[in-house]
Amino acid sequence: MSENTAQTFAQKALARAAGLPQVAVGQVVDARPDVVLSHDNTAAIRRIWQQFGQERLLIPDRLAITLDHAVPAPTTKHAQNHAEIRRFVAEQGIRNFFEVGRGICHQVLSEEALVLPGQLILGADSHTTHFGWLGAFGAGIGRSEVATLWATGELWLRVPESMLITLEGELPPGVTAKDFALRVIGDLGADGGLYLSVEFAGSSISALSLAERMVIPNMMAEFGAKNAYLPPDEQVIEYLAQRVSAQRIPGWFAQFGDTEASDAAIRRHIAAGCLYPDPGAAYAARHTYRAADLESYIGCPHSVDNVARLAQVAGTPIQQAFLGTCTNGRLEDLAAAAAVVRGKQVAAGVRFIVIPASSQVLKAALAAGYIQTLVEAGAVIGVPGCGPCMGNHMGIPAPGEVTISSANRNFRGRMGTAEAEIYLANPAVVAASAIKGAIADPREVV
């Protein structure tokens, strides 16, 4: 068999990260990530790192740390954990540290433009696949591995096989990127993308807003993917360039030449880093969807791949609706919910919890009047962060209760109570369900 010289995105990104001209699929490389992410787990990682006997981190400027998973601290133990992280950050001079209330790591690092196209980000968080939205290689790793990166700057990674998923055409009204992701996972299973670099392409993908694009690679963690990838276009470059330009962070900015770099030079630098798969690159599997065939879907208890059409489960009573998370807590998501609930009231017996993904989202949602609309309808607004997603606080269900959530994961016990059920849906469906008191199609409510 002749060697295929055409390269996938994963090959190009990991060759770059390993400092090699070219890598083969299946090759194990020592990769040097551009960014290493951790959050409330940073204190635990520090305790592992201390076993290495180092006084200073090898790569403090490549760390990005957010407090987001249980914020503000719900218990003394959580507060001690945060305090330990703050001491560590101060002691090591870690610049990219984001306090309680700034928001969820994946959203914040995107807003801060700390990850650029073509770069490698490894994080102690399974949804680090998120950064595929901007054409970076993002993968989740464990705490010991993050500690290893702090000490050595590199980690072994196997160059994965790739899967190509193409979406063509125009999505029907009300059908979102979340629905597409649920459909893919429902069709191919929670391990359908196991160990794979899952690439997306097609006219529908490039037509998505940036907020919608973020949903797809985020959800691919539930598909078993190592990373996911959407081809970065002008919109992505513009989004990042504006943020880089506005911040001009000393040190980190050095990669752009100098702090006086023109906006045009910043754009050129970001564009030059973009990586695209070669035509003819090898894919382990290819799947094609027609946007017109898609509808709204629901991830049913207790597995993300237990997917039903909205119509099949509409009418299921709920006691809690949760809008937020790194999957669907952005401005557009709050706008979609506000449009559904405007002038209506949350059903009796239902809590509607809305948690913006970041402080910037909260500020923009206030300015746009969405928060006013949501609160008038009976929603409660939480501090930007992960909220009740993984059962720490701010909306833990009682046994026997049902939650509909815009999150990405619905495993038994995920929200803190094993005897509770979680349904996953797009933001408008979550909002409509809050109004109806049962899983509902937004078209029935508006």
Next chain:
Amino acid sequence: MLRQELLIQGRAWKYGDNVNTDVLFPGKYTYTVTERAEIARHALEDLDPTFAAGVQAGDVLVAGRNFGCGSSREQAATCLVYNGVGAVIAASFSRIFYRNALNNGLLAIVCPAAAQAIAAGEPVTVDVAANLIRCGAGEFAFPPLSASVMGIVQAGGLVEYVKRKLAAA
């Protein structure tokens, strides 16, 4: 905590497909439960409440596809290590769990045939040197780990492996 033994012998605890990190070690404990004994006590709490009290050193977990899917939380692997689990045998593993297991010296063995054949509660032997699983249904071969990854497991996990690497540098 280290599984450097070349022969692992114990009883099988058998589960199904997609055993996820929330049922292995609930997310609500991830920032507050830090002691090893306490981490061990919560293992599989929402899947099999009899597990933590009944598991013995050397026992093996046997499961179907996509074992360990979900979160990156390392306690999903360490809660098994702290209970003395000798190995996890599954049809396939979620990639972060797989790394976390090996990085903590816990053998994660991909062997769909053995995962299916092994009966709950029966004695199982894993011969690490020979890459063989022995159970009531017979012998099953499993693919060996790469030399570099086996190096991490034999060092007792990633932390020990990196310590040696840093000391040698």
